[in-house]
Amino acid sequence: MIADEVRPGRAAALAGVPAFWVVAALLIAGAVRMVQITGRFVTAYPIATLVAVLLFAALAVPFWLVVQELDFLEREPTELLVLAFAWGGLVATSVSIPGSTALENLVAKLGSPQLAAGWGAALAAPAVEEAAKTLGVVAIVLIARQQINSVLDGVVYGAMVGLGFQIAEDIVFAVGSVALAGQGDRVQPVITTFLLRGFLAGVWSHTLFGALAGAGIGYLVVRRDRGLARRVGVAALALLGAWASHALWNSPLLSDGLGNGAVALLAVLVLKGLPPLLLILWLVRLAHDREADYYVARLATLGDPELITDGEMKVLGSGSARASARRLAGERAGAAGRHAVRRLQRAQARLAVELSREVPTASLSCEQIRVQRQVLRGLGHPEAIAGPRSWRHTASTVATTLVAIAVLWVALSALGGA
Template identity: 75%
Template structure:
């Protein structure tokens, strides 16, 4: 997929003057009413389990939100639009998918057989309805704020946010469904099990990932104006198909009983079903980020002013890992204040690059911000936000974090495999 970038837009047009804005608001309101009715039933029947599910999955949403938002460090998306995307997934897509998936499963049973519906109904009906409903959320963002979709990476971010909203709300519904299925009253154990399976283990490559893949296609469709419509539509359709196929694989009964019980068997299923789409979207994100970074860093390079950005900082700013390495290097040399100052400087440099891409001439304030953060670094004795040599402390920290993550994952898999 060719990854293109266009100049960042200035302030978006007033959204409430657009018919699409009011249509989106109406759909969000309708979805909120429907999901509120479902939540009220849950609270009436299983109050403790429902509050527990809401708390656990709300906490799960926080790191995912921060991670997705950080994907586009150089040209961040407006928080209001991220909230709209998240709300679309949690309110509109879910309220449509619950009855839609059930209706399609019933159709599969009638046109095929009850056995086909039992084995493959969830794998075919769910992805078909859900991926279309979620992708329409990215389309809604384009309709109300097309100027804010400037790259494929923007489509990835909005698609992931729609998927995240869907995932969190659907997981709460599944958790309470598990409580009802257990038939033991208002108990939290089924909620915790659902949280481990659908949140902790499947969260990495579930709806957030599928939404990001479809969103990449919408981003390409919007940004690639130098390409013909047939190619742009075909690419967007292929991205949506990839999201659908990944979802079908994830929901499919493949290896449901073929690998036995235990942690190893469960891990093998998770890896087989989740790793291919995860690798694909990581590759797309990396490529989209690199192209966007190349575009914006070139705007700063044209300044040829080391007070605003040095050659080493240009190199660091263009890579997420190098930006993080520059912050660690600052912390090791001058403490936590220097780490924070480097992040502030990188943020100011990114904002300056975006403003330069607009060619609006309104860059004086951004120049001042960069110089102010530079002065802070100089006072701390660390004048340049560049990455240092990899230290043994960072290596040890990485190894330790990996070991702890594997241990936690193994304990969760062992507990679930033996259940």
């Protein structure tokens, strides 16, 4: 289902689900709590709070776009993505702030103050936060079970819950760093926190942990061809993986073992964050390929090259191939060709989903495909196929990588100097 397509009656259907009102009540309670927290920040540090909100809101945009594009073939409804983001930013955060503090105090009492100082964040925060975030994916399942059709759906909703949590928590930490600095309403601590928690740590932080736990919930719900015990075991293992990744990230391991400076900090970030990142990328690839095979097979039954050609079927199931097709269209037919190919691909994806669900509006998607086909013919590029990898694209990729490394180095050096 295409996310930007608003189906009549969807809001009414959600309102008719009892779980929706339970979730709504929790969101309101979480919003009240977060308003109380931010209200104190605004009163004490208005400029720093505004800068923190703007910086981390801007950071959320590219994360949102990437997460939304993970499931290109069956895009999730925008309202459910917003709901997942809101759960992470309001419910999970408002529960985790006092919950983690209470559990850290318990670690200090049952263990020792030294244990709590060194390992409290690694033991307490993951236990509370990962459970609170995973419940957000469960809430989506209870409200809109029909939207969870693959493991990839669980990844998307889990990542969106994690993103909401990450942004809200980072804003709290950023303004909290201003209070700890004790130098009044200054923005320098906010910028330092943004570079460290947002720019450097964001790629393998809560969004990643949430995606891993969400994959487990997706497996539990979708893979009915497997036994219940196995599905529950996989879901528990995924949640344990999210907890372990989070605990490793918060742990004091390697904090003093690699020296000081930018290189040492980068090495710690990579050693702690790269394993779970590679794991979730592998899971996304497996889930995407499985979903792509299913939906492309639906299109293959049409046997109509006006709707999709053999070459386009090979392209539609691969994210890199879809991007290559849009890039080739841009080279041959300019921006109009690139946009037409993207619209064609989205219409083909929508048609595949509608065929799998026997949706009566499939004829509308067919008409949209034919319209874009005519546009491409008029531009002299009738088929959305992938082109060979060009030296320009390779050069652009290398240049972008070098710029990213340079920016990363500057950020790390700035943090090291601070």
